[in-house]
Amino acid sequence: xxxxxxxxxxxxxxxxxxxxFGGVGLFLLGMLLLTDGLQGLTGTALxxxxxxxxxxxxxxxxxxxMSTAVVQSSSAITVTTIGFVGAGLLTxxxxxxxxFGANIGTTITGWIVVILGFKLQLGxxxxxxxxxxxxxxMFGRGRWTHLGWAxxxxxxxFVGIDAMQQGxxxxxxxxxxxxxxxxxxxxxxxxxxxxxxxTLVTQSSSAGVATALVALNAGAISFPQAAAMVIxxxxxxxxxxxxxxxxxxxxxxxxxxxxVIYNLLTGVMAFFLLTPFAAALQAWSAAGGVSNxxxxxxxxxxxFNTVGVLLVLPFTKPxxxxxxxxxxxxxxxxxxxxxxxxLSDASAAVDAxxxxxxxxxxxxxxxxxxxxxxxxxxxVDRARLQIVKEAxxxxxxxxxxxxxxxxxxxxxxxxxxxxxxxxxxxxxxxxSTQTARVQAQQSEPHLRRLSAVLRTNLVDxxxxxxxxxxxxxxxxxxxxxxxxxxxxxxxxxxxxxxQRIGASVALRRLDGIRWLHRVAYHVWRxxxxxxxxxxVNLGAADAFQPADAGTSDxxxxxxxLSRHKV
Numbered sequence: 001x002x003x004x005x006x007x008x009x010x011x012x013x014x015x016x017x018x019x020x021f022g023g024v025g026l027f028l029l030g031m032l033l034l035t036d037g038l039q040g041l042t043g044t045a046l047x048x049x050x051x052x053x054x055x056x057x058x059x060x061x062x063x064x065x066m067s068t069a070v071v072q073s074s075s076a077i078t079v080t081t082i083g084f085v086g087a088g089l090l091t092x093x094x095x096x097x098x099x100f101g102a103n104i105g106t107t108i109t110g111w112i113v114v115i116l117g118f119k120l121q122l123g124x125x126x127x128x129x130x131x132x133x134x135x136x137x138m139f140g141r142g143r144w145t146h147l148g149w150a151x152x153x154x155x156x157x158f159v160g161i162d163a164m165q166q167g168x169x170x171x172x173x174x175x176x177x178x179x180x181x182x183x184x185x186x187x188x189x190x191x192x193x194x195x196x197x198x199t200l201v202t203q204s205s206s207a208g209v210a211t212a213l214v215a216l217n218a219g220a221i222s223f224p225q226a227a228a229m230v231i232x233x234x235x236x237x238x239x240x241x242x243x244x245x246x247x248x249x250x251x252x253x254x255x256x257x258x259x260v261i262y263n264l265l266t267g268v269m270a271f272f273l274l275t276p277f278a279a280a281l282q283a284w285s286a287a288g289g290v291s292n293x294x295x296x297x298x299x300x301x302x303x304f305n306t307v308g309v310l311l312v313l314p315f316t317k318p319x320x321x322x323x324x325x326x327x328x329x330x331x332x333x334x335x336x337x338x339x340x341x342x343l344s345d346a347s348a349a350v351d352a353x354x355x356x357x358x359x360x361x362x363x364x365x366x367x368x369x370x371x372x373x374x375x376x377x378x379x380v381d382r383a384r385l386q387i388v389k390e391a392x393x394x395x396x397x398x399x400x401x402x403x404x405x406x407x408x409x410x411x412x413x414x415x416x417x418x419x420x421x422x423x424x425x426x427x428x429x430x431x432s433t434q435t436a437r438v439q440a441q442q443s444e445p446h447l448r449r450l451s452a453v454l455r456t457n458l459v460d461x462x463x464x465x466x467x468x469x470x471x472x473x474x475x476x477x478x479x480x481x482x483x484x485x486x487x488x489x490x491x492x493x494x495x496x497x498x499q500r501i502g503a504s505v506a507l508r509r510l511d512g513i514r515w516l517h518r519v520a521y522h523v524w525r526x527x528x529x530x531x532x533x534x535x536v537n538l539g540a541a542d543a544f545q546p547a548d549a550g551t552s553d554x555x556x557x558x559x560x561l562s563r564h565k566v
Contacts, residue, residue, distance in 0.1 A: 017167070018167075019163055019166060019167035020163070020164055020167025021167075022163055022167075023159075023160045023161065023162070023163030023164035023166075023167055024160065024164060024202065024207060024211060025160070026156050026159050026160030026163060027156070027157055027160030027161060027164070027207050027210055028160075028202060028204055028207050029153075029156055029160075030152075030153045030154065030155070030156030030157040030158075030159070030160055031109075031153065031157065031204060031206055031207065032153065033149050033150070033152050033153030033156065034149075034150055034153030034154050034156075034157065035071055035153070036146075036149055036150075036153070037146045037147065037148070037149030037150025037151070037152070037153055038070060038071045038146075038150050040143070040145070040146030040149065040150075049063055049066070049067060050063050050064075050067060050077075050080060050081065050084065050090075050098060054084075054090055054094050054095075054097065054098060055094070056094065056097065057093055057094060057096060057097030057100070057313050057316035057317075058097060058313055059097070060090075060094045060095065060096070060097025060098040060100075060101060061097040061098070061100050061101035061104075061309055061313060062101060063097075063098060063101065064077060064081075064097065064098035064099065064100065064101025064102040064104075064105060065101035065102065065104040065105040066101075066105065067098075067102075067105065068101070068102040068104075068105025068106055068108075069105040069108040074102035074103070074105065074106050074237075077098065077102050077105075078098075078099060078102065078255065078259070080345060080347070080348050081095045081098045081099065081255065082095070082251050082252050082255050082339070082342065082348065084348070084351060085251040085254075085255070091320075092251070092254060092255075092320045092323070092324065093316050093317050093320040095251075095255065096255075096258055096316050096319065096320055096323075097313070097316060099255060099258060099259055099262070100262065100308075100309045100312060100313065100316075101309065103234075103262075103263070103266070103305045103308070103309065104302070104305050104306055104309060106205060106206060106305075107298070107301050107302040107305055109206040109209065109210075110206070110209045110210075110213070110297075110298040110301055110302070111298055111302075112157070113157070113161060113209070113210050113213055113298075114213055114294045114295060114297075114298050116158065125158075126154070126155040126158045126159065127155070127159070129151055129154070129155045130151070130152055130155035130156065130159070132148075132151060133147075133148045133149065133150070133151030133152030133153075133154075133155060134148065134152055135148065136148025136151065137149050137152065160210075161210060161214065164210070164211065164214040179220070180194075180220075180221055180225050181194075181225070183222065183224045183225060187225075187228075188224070188225075188228040188271070188274070189228075191225055191228035191229050191232065192228050192229070192231050192232035192235070192267070192271065193232060194229055194232060195208060195212075195228065195229035195230060195231060195232020195233040195234075195235070195236060196232040196233070196235055196236040196239075197232075197236070198211065198229070198232070198233060198236070199232070199233045199235075199236025199237055199239070200236055200239055205233045205234060205236065205237045208229075208230070208233035208236070209230055209233060209297075209298075209301060212226045212229050212230055212233070212297065213226075213294050213297060213298070216293050216294055216297060217293075217294055222293075223278060223281065223293045223296055223297060224274060224278045226293070226297050227274050227277070227278070227297060227300050228271075228274065230297065230300070230301050231267050231270045231271055231274070231304075232267075234263060234266065234267055234270070234301070234305070235263055235264060235267040237259075237263065238259055238260040238263045238264065242256055242257075242260050250327065250328075250329050250330065250336050251336075251337065251339070252339050252341060252342075253327050254323050254324060254327045257323055257326060257327050258319070258320075258323045261323070262308070262312060262319075265308070265312075266304065266305065266308035269304065269307070269308060269311070270300075270304035270308075273303075273304055273307075274300075277300055277303075281296050332387070332390070332391060332394075334356065334359055334360055334363065334387070334388070334391040335356065335391055335394050335395070337352040337355050337356045337359075338352055338353070338356055338394065338395065338398045339352065340398070340401070343401050343402060343403075346402055346403060346404045346408060346411045346415070347408070347410070347411045349398070349401075349402045350402060350404070350411050350414045350415050350418060350533070351534070352398075353395065353398060353399050353402065353415075353418045354414060354417070354418055354421075354530065354533040354534055354535055355535070356391075356395050356398075357395060357418055357421050357422060357425065357530065357533075358530055358535045360388060360391050360392060360395065360425060361421070361425060361526050361527075361530065362461070362462060363384070363387075363388055363391075364388050364425065364428060364429060364432065365458050365461055365523065366458075366462075367384055367385060367388070367432060368428075368432055368455075368458055368519065369455050369458040369459045371432060371438050372438070372441060372451045372452075372454060372455040372458070373455060374442050385429070385432060385433060388429055389429055392422065392425055392426055392429060395422060396422055396426075399415070399418050399419060399422060402415055413532065414532065414533045414534055417529040417530070417532035417533035418529070418533050420525070420529040421525075421526050421529035421530055421533065424522045424525045424526045424529070425522075425526055427518075427522050428519065428522040428523065428526065431515060431518060431519055431522070434515065436508075436511075437511055437512060437515040438515075440508050440509065440511060440512035440515070441512055441515075441516070443505075443508060443509065443512065444509055444512075446488065447509065447512050447513065447516070450481065450484060450513070450516050451516060453477070454477070454481075454516060454519065454520055457473065457474065457477055458523070467527055467530060467531045467535050468531050470527050471524060471527035471528045471531055474520060474523050474524035474527055475524050475528075477520050477524070478517065478520035478521040478523075478524045481513075481516055481517040481520045481521075482517055482521075484513065484517075485513045485514060485516075485517045488509075488510075488513045489510055489513070492506050492509050492510055493506065493510075
């Protein structure tokens with residue numbers, strides 16, 4: 001496929017270097033295209049797997065490993081997981097299981113490279129597949145375009161490996177393990193640092209492992225040297241996680257720090273495992289066993305990541321508590337779930353937005369219940385209403401930045417639901433600040449009874465097991481309020497006409513009944529749109545589920561309308 005002319009190293013050095021680094025670039029490009037294509041093909045399936053099967057750190061690790069193996073990107077899985085934690089769908093301990101499992105999933109790339117790239121030499125064979133992938137991307141529709149991207153990325157992986165191998169070929173015999181740090185304690189530490197540096201440059205441990213495999217295949221480095229570099233590459237991936245943690249949401253910072261600490265601990269363990277593993281391989285080869293250093297290197301990478309997960313899983317909850325202690329909550333509590341870096345994954349961003357809107361709604365409903373209580377109303381802290389207003393403004397700004405389309409039907413529908421819920425929340429907040437209208441509820445016995453009904457139903461909301469039932473209950477309530485508003489208007493106007501009450505009193509009462517009806521209506525619409533967005537209930541840690549992960553059972557009985565008679 002590639003020809004490098006010349007007979008001396010001096011004549012071929014520059015083209016060879018360009019060929020090698022071009023191969024690294026093609027490999028990285030292939031990884032990006034493959035990940036994008038596979039993510040498009042899987043759609044919401046991976047989110048369903050993570051949401052449905054993560055019930056403990058162990059199942060989370062299995063789901064994380066499988067999902068990462070499918071999309072070939074631990075970063076994509078981590079972003080989705082952070083969104084789930086922010087939305088309250090997963091606890092932090094469950095999310096850690098996914099992060100741990102993702103480390104195992106990333107080792108699949110090494111197996112693909114060593115089995116297909118080195119054994120089958122697919123560099124030339126995949127070129128027609130590359131053309132097919134590009135044509136599908138250009139002229140296909142729907143999932144065919146994603147398939148085309150995945151095929152193109154898959155092909156470029158092997159084109160890149162072939163280019164790296166040919167770029168290393170002229171150095172066989174001239175570049176040897178002696179050119180690298182010796183296989184001693186200090187030498188291995190230096191090689192670990194080299195591995196860290198490679199990952200920092202390429203921003204991909206998979207590309208680093210592929211580079212180490214090529215160098216090992218060319219005889220430029222020995223197995224222990226390559227293994228030490230791979231350990232460094234695994235540790236180097238934490239740099240990206242650490243950067244992602246800076247300035248992000250609490251869930252992102254906790255996940256980032258957990259990733260860094262876990263990978264550092266796994267790297268230390270792997271460093272001490274390297275000596276007995278290398279000795280066992282040497283004994284195996286001396287006994288006549290098949291010697292394949294490339295297979296051994298990928299196996300070592302998989303083994304130490306798997307052992308690391310198995311060792312940490314029993315201690316996931318204490319580890320999670322340590323991380324939470326290390327990275328406590330900061331910033332406004334109502335906005336703790338929002339992280340602009342989630343905007344790269346529209347579904348994760350909508351998850352966080354819906355959960356945030358649910359928390360703001362719960363806070364505002366509680367404030368309304370207090371405002372309607374003639375005793376507690378005098379002690380209501382008006383600053384809380386200002387906090388809700390600021391939270392609404394920040395959430396609206398976050399939701400405005402989310403980009404969805406009809407090509408993402410579930411995310412798009414839930415995005416629209418979030419916008420509608422925010423609109424009604426803003427209107428409800430405005431009505432909560434109308435002091436004169438709130439006070440009017442205590443001016444007449446019938447208004448007091450109606451406001452008591454509304455207050456009781458607001459107080460009952462956090463105890464409701466299903467948002468769907470609560471939405472139905474408030475639908476009935478606002479309809480009752482609407483009928484009461486019509487009849488109350490007739491009797492009030494008649495009383496004013498007969499001069500039993502003054503015009504100003506009549507207007508205040510009509511304003512009061514209108515206020516009650518509109519408040520009940522806004523609460524109903526907020527609950528309805530939150531349910532459309534995937535919210536299950538209010539005021540609980542498990543108050544959210546993605547719309548594509550199942551819905552609540554509408555056949556369950558609704559909560560009674562009220563303990564009061566209207």
